[in-house]
Amino acid sequence: MTAPAQLVTRFAPSPTGFLHLGHAHAALLAWRAAREAGGRFLLRIEDIDSTRCRPEFTEAILEDLCWLGLDWDGPVRVQSRHMADYERTLSALRQRNLLYPCFCTRGEIAREIAASASAPHGPDGPLYPGICLRLSAARVEARLAQGEPHALRLNMSRGLRCLDQPLSFEDAVRGRVVCDPARFGDVVLARKEIPASYHLCVTHDDARDGVTMVTRGDDLLPATDLHRLLQALMNWPEPRYAHHRLLADAAGRRLSKRDGAPTLRDLRASGATPAEIRSLAGWPD
Template structure:
C-alpha cells in the first residue's frame, strides 16, 4: 500500500510554527517514502471557519515549498458523507442526545484531573434515550456501551512517534477517565464533529500514516474505537513533538506573533522556518 499521509488544519486562524512543523514533517516523510501527501481542510465548524483563512493556509504552505497530491478536500463540501457512520452507531445503541451547555458541564465537573487534556463529560444526559432528542441537542458517544461490545478484545493501533512508539491496545479505564463520552454531532447543526469526521476521512482518503502533534495522542483511542466499531481499517499513527513558546507552552492559533505570515512579512525564508522548528 502506498505510504499516504495528510495535513488537516482547520481554517479558523493563521498557521503558526507548530503547524509548519507538522505539515513539513508529514510532507517530507511522504516524499521520502515515494508516497502521497494530501491536504484536507477540517472545516465542519461552519461558524469559525473562514474562506480567507483557507486561502491563507494554502498560500503559506505553497510558500513553504510543500506540494500535495490531488485536490484539497473540504469537509464542509461533503457533510452528508458522514451520515452513514452516525446511523450505524445509533443502530448499535451507542449514541445519546445531550442538551448541556459548557457552563453546565463545568459546574458539574470536579477538580481537573492530572494529565487530562480536555473536559471529560460528567454524564448529565447519559440516561437519555435517542427518542428524547430535541432540536438543538448534540449527540454523544456512549463509551461504556461501545467498550462493552468488544467483550475484552479491545482494538489496538501502531504508533511510530518518538514518545509512544510501539503497539498500543486500547485501555478502557484510561479511555473512560481521560476522554469520556465525546460529542459526535454538534448541537443544532447535525454536523459530525472532529473525532468522527477526521477518522472517516483518513479511511476514505486511504491515509496509511496519520502524522500529528503528541497533544492528540490520547484522542487516538477514541478514533480507533470508532473505526473498529464501524469495521474500518486503522492507520498507523505518528505523534510528533510540539513546538512551544519561550515558556514551554504549546503554540495555539491565538499566537499570532509566531504566525507564518508574520515571519514571511519580516523577510524570513522557507529554509529559515525549517531551522526555527528544528528541521
C-alpha cells in the same frame, strides 16, 4: 507475497487563523515522509466548526504551503463540503444504538459535576455524568418531538462491549501503545452548532482517503485511544501513527495561534525565505 501498502500521509489544518512555525513543522514532517517513501501526501481543510473557521484562512493556508515549497496529491478535501459523509457515519452508529441524544446545557452539566463528591476526569476535563443516559425512552422521544436542541453522545460502555479484543496502535516513537478509550466517557460526536465532531470527521476521512500514517502533534496522543475505538466500531483500517514534538518559543511555551505565535506570513513579510522557514521549523535543506 503481498506488497507493502503505499505510504499515505496528510496535513489537516483548521482555518481558524494563519499558519505558524508549528504548522510548518507538522506539514513538512508529513510531506517529507511521503515523498521520501515514494508515497502520497494529502491536504485536508478541517473547517467543520463554522463558528471559528473562515474562508480567507483557507486561502492563506494554500498560499503559505505553496510558498513553503510543498505540493500535495489529488484535490484538497474541504470537510464542510462533505457533511453527508459524516451524517451517514452518525446514522450507522445510531442504528446500532451506540449514540444517544443529550439535551444538557453546559451549566446543567457543571452543576451536576459540582454536586458530585468524586467526579471522574478524563484528558479533556470532567467526564459527562450521564444525565440524559438516565432518561426514559418516552421522555427522550417527547423532547425530540418538541424540537429541543441536543447533542449526540457516544455510549462508551455499549461501544466497548462491541469489541472482541483490546485496542492498541503502533506509534513511530513509542512503539505499541495500549488504548483506554473509556477515560473519555460519553463524548459528543455531534451538536447543533457543529454537526460532526473533530473525532468523528478525522477518523472518517483518514479511512476514506487511505491514510496509512497519521502524523500529528503529541498533544493529540490521548485522542488516539478514542479514534481507535471509532475505527473498530466502523470497521475502518488501523493506520500507524507518528506523534511528534510540538515546537516551543524561547520561554518554552508551545507555539499556538491563541498565544500569538509569529505567523508564516509575518515572517515572510519580514524578509524570511522558504529555506529559512524550513530550517526554523526543524527541517533544514
